[in-house]
Amino acid sequence: MNFATIGSNIVKLLSQYWKVFLIEGLSNTLLLTVIAVSLGALLGALVAILKMSRFKVIRFLISIYIEVIRGTPILLQLYIFVFALPSLLPFLNLSYFTWTAIALCINSSAYVSEVFRSGIQAVDKGQTEAARSLGLSAGQTMRKIILPQAIRNILPALGNEFIMILKETSLASTFFVGDLMTSYLTVKGATYLGFECLIIVGMIYLCVTFPLSKLVSWFEKKMANPNYKKHDHKRKRAVMEGGKV
Amino acid sequence: MKKVFAIALTALLLVGMLAGCSSAKKEVLTVALSPDFAPMEFVDATKTGQDKYVGFDVSLAKYIAEELGMELEIKPMSFDACQTAVGLGNVDMSISGFSWTEDRAENYNLSDYYHAGDNEDEQTLITLAENAGKYETVESLAGLKVGAQTASLQESLCKEQLPDCELVVVADLTTALMQLRNGDFDVLAVAKGNGDAIIANNSDIAPSGFFFEVDEKYTGNVVLLNKESDELTAKVNEILAKAEAAGLYITWYDEAKATAGIEVSYDDAGNELS
Known part of the structure; x- marks a missing residue:
């Protein structure tokens, strides 16, 4: 392996194909991720509510949904959504990009629903009991007592889900939907400089995921420590100066 | 709940019908x-x-x-x-x-x-530039490791015509190229067209000088x-x-x-x- 030529090849590729990587690839990857996680979160919330439903049949059906989606590889789900569903629903004339976005949404919804459910169930049972004994209804307890506390567990986990999905969108490149990994496939297909393309794509993924994961862990700390946000000047300064809290 | 579901379903059908119309040109x-x-x-x-x-x-x-x-x-x-x-x-x-x-x-x-x-007409072996032209005959290849893409024509050709070589199966050409540089095998079997494209972009890769005998079919x-x-x-x-x-x-x-x-x-x- 000759590292000197790899360096110059990377420069050459970037000067010639930077648009393919950064404008087309990165924007499509981010778009897919944002669609998958935001709609996935909405759907996931619905799934989580149904999972905690009073009716046994609904709980059973939802757990099948979650188990099937979490128990099969995402690549397989992509194949089904891109090839099988359009044949079953021929009146829906959607692009591969839309189908993969839907598949990622559904996939994300199963994971996110578990995030919601565990976030809600992690709130101490005593909170519910106390709220109910003070005369709040079940709905009020959920809205005013449980959810505000559950959010603390849920939001950082959602951030992690975003990072996970961001990386999983790479599998959508099987259908050349234009994401970063598709850029890798097309550029290496035209130039046969595979390793160099991989390095470039890897750097771009890292440039996005690293700040994001830092942001999530900062957020996680803040959520775990509600006092963090209050006007505690001493503490704020200590944090800004890099001291431990 | 039922109402919402009904509205959603209607919307979905409408979208489908519209999409169907636009594609029928x-x-x-x-x-x-x-x-x-x-x-x-x-x-x-x-x-x-x-x-x-x-x-x-x-x-x-x-x-x-x-x-x-x-x-x-x-x-x-x-x-x-x-x-x-x-x-x-x-x-x-x-x-x-x-x-x-x-x-x-x-x-x-x-x-x-x-x-x-010449993409499929000619099937050849490529190797590292330092070995260029070293392996022109079946005899010079005996005992060497040869790489070929899985389920490809090259794989069958290697089995058929290079029985004295050890065959290493690879997933795709890009990985194969990295493995060739790594020394996982000495030569890589490719269609000549692909080989030319690889060599044009990679100065450290060269033709070995060996060509397979390719059956008409x-x-x-x-x-x-x-x-x-x-x-x-x-x-x-x-x-x-x-x-x-x-x-x-x-x-x-x-x-x-x-x-x-x-x-x-x-x-x-x-x-x-x-």
Whole structure:
């Protein structure tokens, strides 16, 4: 392996194909991720509510949904959504990009629903009991007592889900939907400089995921420590100066 | 809850109907290919939309669509997915540098052969530049490790003609190239067209000087069609014959090679330039 030529090849590729990587690839990857996680979160919330439903049949059906989606590889789900569903629903004339976005949404919804459910169930049972004994209804307890506390567990986990999905969108490149990994496939297909393309794509993924994961862990700390946000000047300064809290 | 569901369902149906209407204008020929295989099919990064897919097979697909009086839509996907898509009937055909194999002939309708210049006619070995020209004969290759893409024509050729070599199977050409540099094997079996494209972009890779003896039935590529589309297969065969008679293959191949940045090795009459 000759590292000197790899360096110059990377420069050459970037000067010639930077648009393919950064404008087309990165924007499509981010778009897919944002669609998958935001709609996935909405759907996931619905799934989580149904999972905690009073009716046994609904709980059973939802757990099948979650188990099937979490128990099969995402690549397989992509194949089904891109090839099988359009044949079953021929009146829906959607692009591969839309189908993969839907598949990622559904996939994300199963994971996110578990995030919601565990976030809600992690709130101490005593909170519910106390709220109910003070005369709040079940709905009020959920809205005013449980959810505000559950959010603390849920939001950082959602951030992690975003990072996970961001990386999983790479599998959508099987259908050349234009994401970063598709850029890798097309550029290496035209130039046969595979390793160099991989390095470039890897750097771009890292440039996005690293700040994001830092942001999530900062957020996680803040959520775990509600006092963090209050006007505690001493503490704020200590944090800004890099001291431990 | 029921109401919301009903509204959502109606909206979905409406969207579907609208989408259905817009697509009913001109008949579309959908062709699956895996655009990561210069010069057969690859992406020209300077263009966008359907125009960005270029290469020999794309020219062929355009020609077939034109002859059928249909509008071409290229569906890019991985090589594996191409076969799945044809099998499930999601696309009309796949033109993606397929070689004829017995398994494929059993499960798909395969067209007559078409010849993309020297891409399949000549099968060769490439190696590291420092070993250039060292392995020209079967004897000089004895005991060496040879790499070939899994389920490829090259794999069968290696088994057949290089029995004294140890065969290392690889997933794709890019990985194979890295493994060649790593020393996982000494030579890599490729179609000459792909080998030329690799060598044009990688100064540390060179031809070994060895050529396989390629049986007639392996020299062409075929179009992959669904088992049930006999009528379309017959039409495609007619169109292929017409293209061959008109001498279009060489033009397309030279164009593809020029776009891929590979030196053109044939003159207009189809003779190889040395």
